[in-house]
Amino acid sequence: MSITSCGNSLNIARSLAKKLKTPFSPLTISSFPDGDRYLKFNTPLKGKTLVIVHSFQPNPHQSLLDVIFAAKTAKDLGAKKVILIAPYLAYMRQDIRFHSGEAISSRVMADLLNRSIDRIITIDTHLHRYHSLKVIFTIPAQNLTANSLIASYIQNHVKNPVIIGPDGESYQWADTIAKQINALVTVFKKTRFTSRNVKVKMIKPVSLRNKNVVIVDDIISTGHTVAEAAKKAKALGAKSITAICVHGLFVEDAIQKLKKAGVNKIISTNTIEHPTNKIDVTPLLADEDIG
Ligand code: R5P
Numbered sequence: 001m002s003i004t005s006c007g008n009s010l011n012i013a014r015s016l017a018k019k020l021k022t023p024f025s026p027l028t029i030s031s032f033p034d035g036d037r038y039l040k041f042n043t044p045l046k047g048k049t050l051v052i053v054h055s056f057q058p059n060p061h062q063s064l065l066d067v068i069f070a071a072k073t074a075k076d077l078g079a080k081k082v083i084l085i086a087p088y089l090a091y092m093r094q095d096i097r098f099h100s101g102e103a104i105s106s107r108v109m110a111d112l113l114n115r116s117i118d119r120i121i122t123i124d125t126h127l128h129r130y131h132s133l134k135v136i137f138t139i140p141a142q143n144l145t146a147n148s149l150i151a152s153y154i155q156n157h158v159k160n161p162v163i164i165g166p167d168g169e170s171y172q173w174a175d176t177i178a179k180q181i182n183a184l185v186t187v188f189k190k191t192r193f194t195s196r197n198v199k200v201k202m203i204k205p206v207s208l209r210n211k212n213v214v215i216v217d218d219i220i221s222t223g224h225t226v227a228e229a230a231k232k233a234k235a236l237g238a239k240s241i242t243a244i245c246v247h248g249l250f251v252e253d254a255i256q257k258l259k260k261a262g263v264n265k266i267i268s269t270n271t272i273e274h275p276t277n278k279i280d281v282t283p284l285l286a287d288e289d290i291g
Contacts (some may be wrong), residue, residue: 001049001291004041006066009087012052012270012282019094021285022051027070037062039069042049046078049291052117053085057249057272060090064109071116077227083119083290087271087281088247092126093219110136121288123271123281124218124246128169144284146246147173148267151180153267153279158242162211166190166200166229170217173246177216188229200228202236220245220268223254227261234262242267272273 002013003024003202005013010026025043026074032038052070056063071082094105113120119140124147125133133141154177156163161183165174167190178185186206192198213233215226226243241263248268255276258266 001051002045003042003051003053004043004070005052006039006054006063006070008055008058008063009053009085009271010272011273012055012085012087012139012280012285015280015282016053016285020280020290029066037069038074039065039066041073041077044077045074047080048078049083050074050079051080051083051252051290053083053087053285055088055272056086056090057088057247064112068112068116075273081118082116083121084113084117085285085290086120086122087285089120089122093128095126095129106130107136111210112231112248114138121285121290123269123284124173126218142163142288144281144288145173146271146279146281146284147176148180149269149279149281149284150216150244151177153244154183154242155181158212158214160212161214162186162206162208162238164188164213164215164229164233166215166217166225173218174216183214183286185189188232190225190228196222196224197226198224200225200232202232208233210239211237212242213238214242214244215263217243217245219247219249220254220258220266221249221251223250223252223257227257228262230258230261238262240264243265244268244279247271248276250276 003017008175028040089108091105123144157270163178163185165171165187171187186204188200189203242265243263244267267278269279
């Protein structure tokens with residue numbers, strides 16, 4: 001087996017290789033002056049299983065193409081099997097045609113990967129209208145969860161927390177995490193008007209007065225969802241607010257927005273590399289039967 005990466009998730013790729021006692025050989029990858037991609041493997045692949053560890057952020061579309069180029073080249077060079085570990089998988093939120101004429105991007109992305117790789121492993125991917133990855137992937141596809149890692153982080157860092165899911169979808173994570181650490185949990189109802197305009201309200205009343213609130217979501221992108229939840233928690237008397245996400249995309253001015261909304265601490269897992277990474281997902285991957 002050999003582990004590589006197209007450039008994102010280098011930290012996870014390196015530490016996974018170390019844990020699995022497998023060689024890590026990053027690809028040489030660059031762009032020609034006209035933008036065409038150049039890609040080169042630096043290790044023999046004949047007869048081997050190749051594991052590509054590559055998050056689809058930053059640069060989601062470049063990531064998709066780089067992974068496809070790498071997988072097809074690996075097969076061309078004799079690799080027996082190509083496994084993609086995508087700690088963050090992009091395009092999953094466009095899972096229906098919200099307006100006529102739109103691309104259902106998650107299906108297109110999955111279709112391209114189905115033709116290029118033999119197996120995919122991802123973490124807390126956005127399964128909202130799809131109940132499973134099997135709806136879009138024909139290859140073996142696994143969705144791991146960072147819930148237990150997040151629960152341990154909260155247990156070790158926040159005293160008497162109240163867990164909040166900022167919208168209906170996030171309640172599944174918030175509730176599981178709260179149960180693991182015996183904490184109170186509540187959920188907000190989110191109405192999304194546009195990608196930059198959301199409103200939330202509490203639908204399961206729990207007192208937040210003088211409480212250490214932890215808002216848990218799968219993704220923080222523009223930060224609007226968590227910022228609105230934080231403002232609401234603050235208005236309801238919360239003493240401190242910690243925001244924890246699996247995938248910290250933090251686009252635009254998300255971090256400033258969260259701080260302005262009263263979030264005291266922002267924490268993410270390392271599925272996307274960012275200074276807020278405090279929770280390492282490598283142990284989840286190392287526990288899998290890869291190969
Ligand atoms: C949405 O369904 C997700 O679970 C997140 O709540 C959402 O992607 C966060 O986006 P933003 O940070 O832009 O509000």
